[in-house]
Amino acid sequence: MNNIFVYLEIDEGVVADVSLELLTKGRSLANQLGCKLEAIAAGDKLDSIEKQVFPYGVDVLHVFYDSRLSPYTTLPHTSILVNLFKQEKPQICLMGATIIGRDLGPRVSSALGSGLTADCTSLEIGNHEEKKLGKVYENLLYQIRPAFGGNIVAWIVNPDHRPQMATVREGVMKKEIYDANYKGETVEHTVNDYVKDTDFVVSIIDRHIEKSKINIKNSPIIVSGGYGVGSKENFQLLYELADLLGAEVGASRAAVDAGFAEHERQIGQTGLTVHPKVYIACGISGQIQHIAGMQDSSLIISINSDPNAPINSIADYVITGEIEKVIPKMIKYYKKNSK
Amino acid sequence: MTFNIIVLAKQVPDTRNVGKDAMKADGTVNRAALPAIFNPEDLNALEQALEIKDQYPGSKITVLTMGPGRAADILREGLFRGADDGVLLTDRAFAGADTLATSYALSMAIRKIGNFDIIISGRQAIDGDTAQVGPQVAEKLGIPQITYAEEILNIGNGKVRVKRRLENGVEIVESPLPAVVTVNGSARACRPRNAKLLQKYKHAKTITERQNENIDYIDIYSSRPYLNLTEWSVVDVDADVKQCGLSGSPTKVKKIENVVFQAKESKRLTDNDYDIEELVKELIENHMIG
Numbered sequence: 128m129n130n131i132f133v134y135l136e137i138d139e140g141v142v143a144d145v146s147l148e149l150l151t152k153g154r155s156l157a158n159q160l161g162c163k164l165e166a167i168a169a170g171d172k173l174d175s176i177e178k179q180v181f182p183y184g185v186d187v188l189h190v191f192y193d194s195r196l197s198p199y200t201t202l203p204h205t206s207i208l209v210n211l212f213k214q215e216k217p218q219i220c221l222m223g224a225t226i227i228g229r230d231l232g233p234r235v236s237s238a239l240g241s242g243l244t245a246d247c248t249s250l251e252i253g254n255h256e257e258k259k260l261g262k263v264y265e266n267l268l269y270q271i272r273p274a275f276g277g278n279i280v281a282w283i284v285n286p287d288h289r290p291q292m293a294t295v296r297e298g299v300m301k302k303e304i305y306d307a308n309y310k311g312e313t314v315e316h317t318v319n320d321y322v323k324d325t326d327f328v329v330s331i332i333d334r335h336i337e338k339s340k341i342n343i344k345n346s347p348i349i350v351s352g353g354y355g356v357g358s359k360e361n362f363q364l365l366y367e368l369a370d371l372l373g374a375e376v377g378a379s380r381a382a383v384d385a386g387f388a389e390h391e392r393q394i395g396q397t398g399l400t401v402h403p404k405v406y407i408a409c410g411i412s413g414q415i416q417h418i419a420g421m422q423d424s425s426l427i428i429s430i431n432s433d434p435n436a437p438i439n440s441i442a443d444y445v446i447t448g449e450i451e452k453v454i455p456k457m458i459k460y461y462k463k464n465s466k
Numbered sequence: 467m468t469f470n471i472i473v474l475a476k477q478v479p480d481t482r483n484v485g486k487d488a489m490k491a492d493g494t495v496n497r498a499a500l501p502a503i504f505n506p507e508d509l510n511a512l513e514q515a516l517e518i519k520d521q522y523p524g525s526k527i528t529v530l531t532m533g534p535g536r537a538a539d540i541l542r543e544g545l546f547r548g549a550d551d552g553v554l555l556t557d558r559a560f561a562g563a564d565t566l567a568t569s570y571a572l573s574m575a576i577r578k579i580g581n582f583d584i585i586i587s588g589r590q591a592i593d594g595d596t597a598q599v600g601p602q603v604a605e606k607l608g609i610p611q612i613t614y615a616e617e618i619l620n621i622g623n624g625k626v627r628v629k630r631r632l633e634n635g636v637e638i639v640e641s642p643l644p645a646v647v648t649v650n651g652s653a654r655a656c657r658p659r660n661a662k663l664l665q666k667y668k669h670a671k672t673i674t675e676r677q678n679e680n681i682d683y684i685d686i687y688s689s690r691p692y693l694n695l696t697e698w699s700v701v702d703v704d705a706d707v708k709q710c711g712l713s714g715s716p717t718k719v720k721k722i723e724n725v726v727f728q729a730k731e732s733k734r735l736t737d738n739d740y741d742i743e744e745l746v747k748e749l750i751e752n753h754m755i756g
Contacts, residue, residue, distance in 0.1 A: 448737025
C-alpha cells in the first residue's frame with residue numbers, strides 16, 4: 128500500500144530507456160518516502176523483464192502476461208492499471224511522456240479521478256500548505272513542468288487524490304543501476320481478472336516504420352545554418368546538435384542555394400517564418416530576408432566568426448568563433464550537464 | 467450515410483508567437499499581449515471533420531468549446547471554415563479547471579448535444595501541451611480513443627479507421643464508433659475561411675453577445691436561426707458543480723515561476739570551453755533546452 132508504481136514500456140521484450148529512467152527516479156523517491164518501488168509489465172515476451180528491472184531497485188514486479196496485450200492498445204492496459212491501483216492504492220504513479228504514456232496516463236487518471244501532470248522536468252518531495260483550509264500536506268510529490276510554451280515553470284501538487292500521477296519525457300531523468308544484485312519479488316496476475324473482452328474492440332491493422340516529414344515550423348528549438356557553415360559535411364554538425372536537443376535544422380537561402388541543405392528547410396522571406404523558443408544561427412550573416420523569417424524567436428544565439436555580422440545585433444548571445452569548434456563543444460557540454 | 471461530428475476546440479494565447487514585443491521589462495511574458503487564436507491542432511481536427519462532411523454531404527459538424535465569452539470567436543471561425551453549429555460552454559463555475567474538470571464539463575456538454583458518431587479534437591493545446599483532455603473525455607463517455615491521429619482513413623458501418631503517427635512509424639487502427647480521435651499537427655492543415663460562409667455567419671452570436679451589444683437588427687436572430695450560437699452554463703448541461711472548475715480539479719498549482727530571459731543587449735562570448743559550458747548550463751537551467 129502507498130507505494131510508488133512505474134508503468135514499464137516494453138517493446139519486443141526490452142524495457143524502454145524512459146521506463147528505466149523512471150525506475151531510477153522512483154527508487155530515490157521511494158527511499159526518501161520510506162516506501163517500496165513497484166513496476167508493472169503487461170504484454171508478451173516478459174521472461175527477461177525481472178533481470179532488466181531488478182537492478183534498478185524494483186521491490187515488486189507485477190506481471191500481466193497475455194499476447195493480446197502486445198502491441199499496446201489503450202483499453203486493456205487502462206483496465207489493468209485502474210484495477211491494480213484500486214487494490215494496491217499507490218501514492219505515486221510514473222510513466223513515460225511517450226505516445227503510449229500520454230495515451231494511457233490521462234485515461235487512467237480520469238477513471239480513478241486522480242490528478243496527472245504531463246511532461247514533468249523535475250519531481251521532488253515536499254510539504255504543501257492550503258492556507259484557506261489551514262491544512263498542511265506532508266510529503267507530496269512536486270510535479271514541476273514548463274507551461275505556456277516554455278515561458279513559465281509551474282509547480283503542481285495533488286493534495287487529496289491518489290495516486291499522484293506524472294509523465295516524464297525520455298532523457299529528462301538519469302538512468303542508473305541501483306544495485307546489480309538487487310532482488311525483488313514477482314507477482315504474476317491473471318489477466319482476465321483485470322480486463323474484459325470488450326477492452327479489445329480497437330484493433331491494430333498495420334504498423335510500420337515511416338520517417339516523419341520535416342516539421343520545422345512547430346519545433347521549439349531550431350539549429351540553423353548559413354553559407355558560413357562552409358559545406359554539406361559541416362552541416363552534419365548541426366544535425367548532430369539538433370538531434371541531441373530534439374531540435375530541427377533550418378537553413379538560410381544562401382546555404383540552400385549552395386546545396387548545403389534541402390529547400391524545405393529554408394527560413395526567411397521566401398521560405399518559412401518561424402518563432403521558436405531558441406534559434407541557434409550558425410554561420411548566418413543575417414540578411415534582411417533571413418531576419419524577417421526568424422526575428423520573433425524568443426532567444427537567439429549567433430555563432431559566427433565575424434564579430435560584426437549583422438545578425439549579431441538581434442541576437443541575445445553572440446559567440447565569436449568557428450562552427451567546427453563551437454558546435455562540438457556545445458554538444459560536449461550539453462551531454463555533460465543535461466542529465 | 468451521414469455523421470454527426472463534434473469537434474472540441476480551445477481558444478489559446480499564441481504562445482508560439484512570444485516575440486520581443488510580448489516580453490515585459492523584467493523578462494517575463496506579457497500574456498495580454500499575445501493574440502488569442504484557435505488552437506492549431508484543433509484546426510487540424512476541424513479539417514478531418516470537414517473531409518468527412520465533403521465525403522458524406524449532410525453530415526453535421528458542431529464545434530464545442532469551453533471558455534470565457536470571447537471564446538465565441540473560435541466558434542465563428544469554425545463556421546467560416548465549414549462547421550454547422552457552435553456551442554460555447556461558459557460559466558464562472560468552470561474557472562480554474564484542470565484537465566480532469568475540463569473533461570468532465572465537456573463530456574456533460576457532449577451528452578447534452580447527444581446523438582454523436584465521432585468526436586474529433588486536436589492532440590493538445592499550445593498553452594498547456596498536456597494532451598490529456600481528449601483521452602479523459604473518452605473515458606468519461608466510456609468510449610474508445612485514438613490519439614496522435616494523422617488521418618481518418620475511412621468511416622462507416624459503425625467503425626472508423628485511422629492512421630496514427632508514432633515516434634518512429636505509423637500505425638493503422640480500427641475502432642468501433644462512437645470514438646474520440648485526437649489529431650496531430652502533422653495532419654493536413656485546415657482549409658481557409660470561405661468567403662460565402664464569412665458573409666453568412668459574420669453576425670453569428672451567443673445570447674450574451676447579443677444582449678451586450680445592443681444590436682439594432684435583433685430581428686435577424688429569429689428569422690435566421692443559424693446565427694444563434696448555443697451558450698450553456700453548468701446548469702444547462704446538468705453538471706455537478708463540485709466536479710467543475712477549481713473544486714473539481716485534483717491538481718493544484720502550488721506556484722508559478724516566470725522564465726526570465728537575459729537582457730536584450732547581446733551577451734558576447736568567445737569560443738573557449740568556459741564560455742560555452744556556462745551558456746549551455748544557463749540554457750538548461752532556464753528550461754530553454756533539455
